[in-house]
Amino acid sequence: MARVKRGNVARKRRNKILRLARGFRGGNGTLFRTANQRVMKALCNAYRDRRRRKRDFRRLWIARINAAARINGLSYSRLIGGLKKADVKLNRKMLAQLALIDPKSFTEVVGLAKN
16 A cells, blocks of 8 residues: 555644744643643633633623612612513613713613613
């Protein structure tokens, strides 16, 4: 059987990994075997954290809404419950923006939830 030299294919595969590892420190960015391990780990972390980012932002928005609601004499859960009963369709991201940027209009929204 003839010998198969994988020159192009192997080099392309390695260079693809090394391109992804660009910017990693030390041998993690230059040596193929360690770069491959670091890239696989980095891709796993990126996949996981794309989902985690959504959770983290939601937690941040809820914390901001809760703080602003308590300033206006209402807890977060009562505010959200009141808004649902009043049929106010504002999501948590927009409520947090209102609380941060325009506290007066947020106070009006809290007034709707109280009634």
